[in-house]
Amino acid sequence: MKDSTNNNTLLTKNIITRLAKYLRILKSLKSIGLIKVFSSNLGDAAGIAPTVVRKDFSILGINGNKKGGYIIDNLIKQIEGLLGIEDEYKAIIVGCGRIGKALIESEELKREHIHIIAGFDLTPSEPLNNVPIYTTDKMEEIVKKENIKIGIISVPNHAAIKVFEHMREAGIRGFLNFTSVDIKCGDKCPVGCEHKCVINQVNIGLELENLFHLVHITEKHPDLLIE
Amino acid sequence: MKDSTNNNTLLTKNIITRLAKYLRILKSLKSIGLIKVFSSNLGDAAGIAPTVVRKDFSILGINGNKKGGYIIDNLIKQIEGLLGIEDEYKAIIVGCGRIGKALIESEELKREHIHIIAGFDLTPSEPLNNVPIYTTDKMEEIVKKENIKIGIISVPNHAAIKVFEHMREAGIRGFLNFTSVDIKCGDKCPVGCEHKCVINQVNIGLELENLFHLVHITEKHPDLLIE
Incomplete structure (x- = not known):
């Protein structure tokens, strides 16, 4: 990867989300029997402009052939x-209130190959859908194991x-933050840690x-266009 | 508003989220007794570059004074x-499974002045936290009333x-979509409706x-910077 990518490349969350989207489409195209694909086809399927598709691939050091397009296997x-694709993504949940319990019991997450392996809460509790709920003092042991x-x-x-610091x-x-507290780490880390944490926030309010x-x-203001 | 804004202005969801953030900060500053504010102060408080703050305000047709900054009351x-600020934002929930119930019972949403006035489901159910749960055939009546x-x-x-179409x-x-289905409306509306619907998606997976x-x-690739 290092040889084919630019060391100064600035990857963003949005680019990574798009790459994951292309990957799903590419695998579907491969399963149908296709060998090559054009950026315009991928763009159509992903709802993204072909110029953006080409720019994303150039970040990976992949350049298409104007006449032949991209080789699907290489892209995948x-x-x-x-x-870093895996068959199953494992995660824990801290806070087993209503939202936490709903996520542990979510059939949708299971279908998307996300496996919540444990929940943690202040008070001990019975397992939910075979997922054990531990007290938070067990967190380090389980996470490491x-x-x-x-x-x-x-x-x-x-x-x-x-809880974030713990x-x-x-x-x-990697943290998915369901609270409405704007948790910062990295350069803006309040305790100055060296770990590069990634925090995505789901702020429903x-x-x-x-x-x-x-x-x-x-x-009220239909003249102000919104994209 | 029409007089002071550019008719070709392109407002985006991100700009609107930032404006709401500035508004909260401006009200706090006002409550402390401040009358004027500089873009750099607002930027510091919001974690946003001052150039972005100034650009956002220029969309509203508001220009600051280099020496004096912006007048807080005018900005607010x-x-x-x-x-279109209101004291309380009213919403309904369709689908009262685990996630729906968790949202209806959420104390955090109430604190953020969001009032879920009713839930709808296929089967009738007892009220939750005094919020009535209706069958979906009652939706039009309640929403209109x-x-x-x-x-x-x-x-x-x-x-x-x-459910979206209903x-x-x-x-x-305005729709907050918790499913992983990519619901489109407006120009891309599958049934070609004329309503300008807005759909925000929370795709936890x-x-x-x-x-x-x-x-x-x-x-694995620390050389690829992520912002």
Whole structure:
């Protein structure tokens, strides 16, 4: 990967999400028997402009052939090499209230090959759908034993930072934050840690507020275009 | 608003989210007694570059004074005029499974002034936290009576499109989609409707998958910078 990519490449979350999308489409095309694909076909299937598709691939050091397009097998190999595809993605949940329990019991997540291997809470509790619920003092042991890197934070807001720090201490590096606390790490890390943590936030209140504003603007100010 | 804004302005969801963020900060500054603010102060508080702050305000037709900054009261008035601020945001939920119930019972949403006024499901059910759960055939009546524009879709994937169309028919214009179905409306609307619907998606599976990739890349390809 190092040889074919630019050392100064700036990968973003959006590019990675798009690459994962291309990968799903490429695998479907391969299963149908296709060998080559054009950026315009991939763009159509992904709902993305072909110029963006070509730019994303050039980041991987992959250049298509104007007449022949891209070789599907090469694209799949390159993207998988970068994204680190696994058969099953393992994660833990800290905070087993209503949202935490809903996620542990989610059939949709299982279908998407996401396996919540344990829940953690302040108080001990019975397993949910065969997923054990431990007290938080067991976190380090379980995370290390199962080599888990990904964790969901679904605790009340007031506990968010403390739980984040505990999870990071235990070895978690990727966080899905369901609280409305804007947790920062890395350069902006409040405790100055050296770990490069990645934090994605799902702020349902903010998403709903954004919707109210968008609908209001669409109705009252139709001259202000929204893309 | 029309007089002070550019008719060709392209507002995006991200700009609107930032404006809502500035608004919260401006109100806090006002409550402390401040009258004026510089873009750099607002940028610091919001974690956003001052050039972006100035660009966002110029979209509203607001220009600061290099020496004096912006007048806080004017900013608040202009942003509220655009975003359509209300004391309480009302919404419905369709699909009262685990996620739907968790949202209806969420104390965090209440604290953020979001009031789920009703839930809808295929089968009748007892009220949850005083929120009535109706069968879906009551949707149009309740939505019209309460003048609701915002709805949450938390049904299984296979029911997503049908439920979306039913909600749109009932008068919902802003959708928070918790399924992993990529629902399109507007120009890409499969049934060619004229309503300008806005659809925000919360795809938890995709968010988690994205985290796995980000952590993998951060560990294995530290030369590929991620912003």
